[in-house]
Amino acid sequence: MSPKLVLESIKKALGIKEDHMIISGPCSAESEEQVLNTCRLLADTGKVHMLRAGIWKPRTRPNSFEGMGEKALPWLIKAGKETGLPVTTEVANAQHVEICLKYGVDVLWIGARTTVSPFAVQEIADALKGVDIPVMVKNPINPDLELWVGALERINQSGIRKLAAIHRGYSSSELTSFRNAPMWDMAVHLKTMIPDLEIICDPSHIAGARDLVPLVAQKALDLHINGLMIESHHQPDAALSDAAQQLKPSAVGKMLSSLVYRKPSSSNSEFVDQLENLRGKIDEVDEKLLENLSIRMKIAEQIGQYKRENQVTILQVNRWSELVADRVAKGRALGLSENMLSTLLDLIHKESIERQNGSTV
Ligand code: PEP
Ligand code: MN
Numbered sequence: 001m002s003p004k005l006v007l008e009s010i011k012k013a014l015g016i017k018e019d020h021m022i023i024s025g026p027c028s029a030e031s032e033e034q035v036l037n038t039c040r041l042l043a044d045t046g047k048v049h050m051l052r053a054g055i056w057k058p059r060t061r062p063n064s065f066e067g068m069g070e071k072a073l074p075w076l077i078k079a080g081k082e083t084g085l086p087v088t089t090e091v092a093n094a095q096h097v098e099i100c101l102k103y104g105v106d107v108l109w110i111g112a113r114t115t116v117s118p119f120a121v122q123e124i125a126d127a128l129k130g131v132d133i134p135v136m137v138k139n140p141i142n143p144d145l146e147l148w149v150g151a152l153e154r155i156n157q158s159g160i161r162k163l164a165a166i167h168r169g170y171s172s173s174e175l176t177s178f179r180n181a182p183m184w185d186m187a188v189h190l191k192t193m194i195p196d197l198e199i200i201c202d203p204s205h206i207a208g209a210r211d212l213v214p215l216v217a218q219k220a221l222d223l224h225i226n227g228l229m230i231e232s233h234h235q236p237d238a239a240l241s242d243a244a245q246q247l248k249p250s251a252v253g254k255m256l257s258s259l260v261y262r263k264p265s266s267s268n269s270e271f272v273d274q275l276e277n278l279r280g281k282i283d284e285v286d287e288k289l290l291e292n293l294s295i296r297m298k299i300a301e302q303i304g305q306y307k308r309e310n311q312v313t314i315l316q317v318n319r320w321s322e323l324v325a326d327r328v329a330k331g332r333a334l335g336l337s338e339n340m341l342s343t344l345l346d347l348i349h350k351e352s353i354e355r356q357n358g359s360t361v
Contacts (some may be wrong), residue, residue, distance in 0.1 A: 003197050004162050006134040023229040025076075028067050039082075042249045054089065056069060076105070093124065110151060121151045129159060143183050169182050170182075178206055199225055200228060221262060222260075231245055314357060
């Protein structure tokens with residue numbers, strides 16, 4: 001898949017010089033006054049490049065506010081015309097696509113609850129055949145990279161080349177201070193798989209709470225994400241959906257001014273030299289790591305053979321539990337995280353067992 005740089009092309013068309021695309025607007029369009037007020041104030045910050053508002057809202061439980069539907073679309077279109085900014089909204093089925101095209105929405109996005117469903121994504125893809133409109137695909141609710149890539153591919157195969165992804169965090173049973181676990185490695189992985197794909201972060205749905213939004217936004221920028229989608233409401237506490245995470249437009253402006261925007265590289269020669277030097281050290285350490293792993297596996301093979309000759313079972317749980325406890329303690333004393341240590345030891349153990357079995361060469 002070779003997507004076009006959709007954000008770059010929109011920025012170019014609008015004459016935006018910043019490296020990052022900033023999308024902001026209410027979670028849901030609730031009334032004409034709310035959409036226009038919020039969007040005007042956001043445009044006044046001079047830092048927002050695209051306006052968002054949910055017209056149809058996928059809600060976890062029935063009888064919650066499910067969006068105003070088609071009648072709210074003219075409010076968003078009006079806000080776009082008044083401010084001169086492009087507008088984007090979420091589509092979850094073919095009918096949403098048709099309505100958005102009829103009203104002239106500039107960019108569409110597919111929500112996290114839709115990305116999980118190949119049938120729904122295919123329906124949207126079919127409705128988009130022959131249409132030239134940028135589409136942003138949010139990650140699925142569950143941390144399944146294949147589903148995310150699959151949804152992008154379905155839209156791509158319908159002829160849409162202007163594609164971007166939105167990283168909005170993942171549902172997790174683990175208790176964290178965030179509404180959705182960030183799992184940044186998913187976005188990094190996606191970028192590695194499709195290097196030309198621009199990725200936007202939605203810190204609002206990751207954070208779930210107003211005061212955590214700037215922290216998540218900064219982390220996203222530090223990872224060199226291509227833009228941010230931030231929920232904003234002129235009266236956040238009165239919002240009909242996602243009240244806890246929406247920021248006032250003035251708070252969005254303040255946050256955007258205080259974030260540190262890093263560049264992907266620098267031409268400062270001292271910086272370049274020092275970076276080369278440190279990367280050289282990393283290369284050396286990695287080589288030693290690989291050599292040591294190879295030595296370790298060869299020893300495992302020898303042990304396997306020895307055990308076989310002496311009719312002793314391969315798996316010796318006690319020895320392994322003791323070893324893990326010992327290595328985790330030692331690793332932690334060296335400043336390594338328990339999570340990384342246990343994942344790494346697990347992988348090593350799996351491979352060692354296979355080697356001892358003689359099943360891998
Ligand atoms: C939203 O952007 O308001 C939304 C519903 O997001 P998500 O699909 O990420 O839950
Ligand atoms: Mn929302």
